[in-house]
Each structure stands twice: as structure tokens, then as C-alpha cells.
Amino acid sequence: MDLLNVIWAYVLVFILSAIPFFEALVVVPLAILGGLHPLLVTVIAVIGNLLTVYLVIVFIEKIKSWRKKKKKDEDQKESKRSRRAQVxxxxxGLPGLALIGPFFVGSHLTALMSITLGGTKKGVAYWMTISLVAWCIGLAILAYLGFDLLGSGDRGFIIEIFNR
Structure with missing residues (x-):
């Protein structure tokens, strides 16, 4: 695999991890199973995911007004995700929601709900950073070790795609 294809693969990791509801928690295991370097994948995915989570935190007032306007047009019924987050x-509290939320509802929605339910921007940023780093490292280790335990030496479907 030439250098340009390797760079492109890691750029895709960054972009896909920044997309809400796809995020680093999905990208990290897939990229590792695809044959990319676990440490690089984890660092790049965390940075991509945190960048957009921080944008949600910074622009929370605009997002809340957009959601309120959107909900006016729709039914005012509270969503199942929202009820789960409130519980x-x-x-x-904030640490629990930040640590549990990304796995169940995604990191972006967790950050939005954390601030909506009373968390400060600084506190949400702090706990979301800890949460995403922990989840990504844990999933990277599980993907790497789990794949090795399966004894599959032919991992690298991403590399094969770029070599075609």
C-alpha cells in the first residue's frame, strides 16, 4: 500500500469518527480489524470525534434554538433517548451520563443532553473527553486482542481495498 493510500485511510478514520451517530466508537474497531495501526487509529478517531463534540458544546445555544424550532413543527412528545438520559x-449525574451515554446514544447527543440537563460547558467538555478516550482505548484493545485471539492473520481488508 503506497503512502497516499495510507494517508487517505487515516483521513477517512478522522472524517468518519467526526460524524454524529457513526463516531469513533464504531470507527476504531472497524479500522483496526481493517488492518490499520491501532494506536494511530485510536488517536486520530478520538481527535475527530472530540472536535465535533467540542463544536456542539461551543454552539449549544444555537443548537438548542434550532431543536426547539424543529420540535415546534413536530410532536412535542419526549423521546425514549431523552427519558433514558434523564434517568x-x-x-x-454528569460523570455517569458522559461515561455511559456515548455507548447508547452517541457522544454528540450525550454532550447536548448533558448541558440541557444542567451540566456546565467546562464540565461536559472534561467528562466527554475522559469518556471518549476511555471508550476508544478500551474498544481498540478489545478489537486488537479479540482479533488476535481468533487467529486470523489475514486482517487488513482496508489495505486490500486500497491496493486494488
């Missing part, structure tokens, strides 16, 4: 918030 977690009441039971575990």
Missing part, C-alpha cells in the same frame, strides 16, 4: 442524569 441516568438523576442517578449518576
Amino acid at each position: 441516568i442524569w438523576k442517578k449518576y
Whole structure:
């Protein structure tokens, strides 16, 4: 695989990890199973995901007004995700929601709900950073070790795609 294809593969990791509801938690295991370097994948995916989560935190007021306007047009019924987040918030607070939320509802929605439910921007940024780093490292280790335990030496479907 030539250098340009390697760079392109890591750029895709960055872009895909920044997309809400796809995010680093999905990209990290897939990229590692695809044959990319686990450490590079993890670092790049965390940076991509955190960049957009920080944008949500910074522009929260505009996002809330956009959502309020959108909900006016739609039914005012509370979503299942929102109820689940409120239960977690009441039971575990900001740290609990930030640590549990990305796995169930995604990091962007978790950040939005954390601030909506009363978290500060600084606190949400702090806990979301810890959460995403922990989740990505954990999933990278599981993907790497799990794949090795399967004894599959032919991993690298991403590399094969770029070599065609």
C-alpha cells in the first residue's frame, strides 16, 4: 500500500469518527480489524470525534434554538433517548451520563443532553473527553486482542481495498 493510500485511510478514520451517530466508537474497531495501526487509529478517531463534540458544546445555544424550532413543527412528545438520559442524569449525574451515554446514544447527543440537563460547558467538555478516550482505548484493545485471539492473520481488508 503506497503512502497516499495510507494517508487517505487515516483521513477517512478522522472524517468518519467526526460524524454524529457513526463516531469513533464504531470507527476504531472497524479500522483496526481493517488492518490499520491501532494506536494511530485510536488517536486520530478520538481527535475527530472530540472536535465535533467540542463544536456542539461551543454552539449549544444555537443548537438548542434550532431543536426547539424543529420540535415546534413536530410532536412535542419526549423521546425514549431523552427519558433514558434523564434517568441516568438523576442517578449518576454528569460523570455517569458522559461515561455511559456515548455507548447508547452517541457522544454528540450525550454532550447536548448533558448541558440541557444542567451540566456546565467546562464540565461536559472534561467528562466527554475522559469518556471518549476511555471508550476508544478500551474498544481498540478489545478489537486488537479479540482479533488476535481468533487467529486470523489475514486482517487488513482496508489495505486490500486500497491496493486494488
